[in-house]
Amino acid sequence: xxxxxxxxxxxxxxxxxxxxxxxxxxxxxxxxxxxxxxxxxxxxxxxxxxxxxxxxxxxxxxxxxxxxxxxxxxxxxxxxxxxxxxxxxxxxxxxxxxxxxxxxxxxxxxxxxxxxxxxxxxxxxxxxxxxxxxxxxxxxxxxxxxxxxxxxxxxxxxxxxxxxxxxxxxxxxxxxxxxxxxxxxxxxxxxxxxxxxxxxxxxxxxxxxxxxxxxxxxxxxxxxxxxxxxxxxxxxxxxxxxx
Numbered sequence: 355x356x357x358x359x360x361x362x363x364x365x366x367x368x369x370x371x372x373x374x375x376x377x378x379x380x381x382x383x384x385x386x387x388x389x390x391x392x393x394x395x396x397x398x399x400x401x402x403x404x405x406x407x408x409x410x411x412x413x414x415x416x417x418x419x420x421x422x423x424x425x426x427x428x429x430x431x432x433x434x435x436x437x438x439x440x441x442x443x444x445x446x447x448x449x450x451x452x453x454x455x456x457x458x459x460x461x462x463x464x465x466x467x468x469x470x471x472x473x474x475x476x477x478x479x480x481x482x483x484x485x486x487x488x489x490x491x492x493x494x495x496x497x498x499x500x501x502x503x504x505x506x507x508x509x510x511x512x513x514x515x516x517x518x519x520x521x522x523x524x525x526x527x528x529x530x531x532x533x534x535x536x537x538x539x540x541x542x543x544x545x546x547x548x549x550x551x552x553x554x555x556x557x558x559x560x561x562x563x564x565x566x567x568x569x570x571x572x573x574x575x576x577x578x579x580x581x582x583x584x585x586x587x588x589x590x591x592x593x594x595x596x597x
Contacts, residue, residue, distance in 0.1 A: 509574025
């Protein structure tokens with residue numbers, strides 16, 4: 355059995371006044387501009403700038419456009435916005451290649467210009483986020499299932515195959531749940547063992563079956579993990595290696 359698991363990530367300030375959610379923005383047609391957060395940041399900043407994430411209109415390209423052509427179109431939209439701003443009004447930090455967005459430091463004058471630019475859809479703070487395994491397990495009611503009287507579904511007797519970067523065989527939350535038969539398929543070679551040299555596979559395994567002694571309790575803490583290492587320490591693989 356193979357299960358693909360994605361970590362639950364929640365915005366760190368989902369309900370704060372600095373949130374960039376639509377509920378905290380003023381709608382102008384398809385444009386969503388921050389209501390107060392960016393202006394508050396400007397007022398409180400010692401250099402009168404705010405670090406913002408700017409979402410731009412998606413450029414029009416034909417359905418058959420190549421990735422290179424799409425990148426050219428994205429760059430054209432980005433440059434059309436940047437050229438309207440003076441160097442002291444907006445200092446770009448990240449200019450993305452594949453989607454119409456960018457980040458940077460903006461002052462009050464630059465913010466006004468961005469808000470008025472028809473190619474700008476939204477401007478918000480980079481609120482970031484963090485993993486929430488402690489929240490996700492009760493959110494999906496896994497803790498309720500664990501404690502069912504007479505049943506106690508905890509994954510006992512189930513083996514989950516995880517195709518990833520392997521597993522840390524010494525991890526205190528995982529070492530007792532590693533099934534026999536772990537294997538690696540890398541760069542036309544294969545063999546016994548799947549020690550994790552990147553960390554991602556261990557994280558995925560922890561979401562499934564962590565005992566909760568170091569990391570948060572997993573969804574199925576008594577399940578076993580059959581670790582299959584198909585990704586190297588650069589998170590890369592070759593199709594021909596998996597056979």
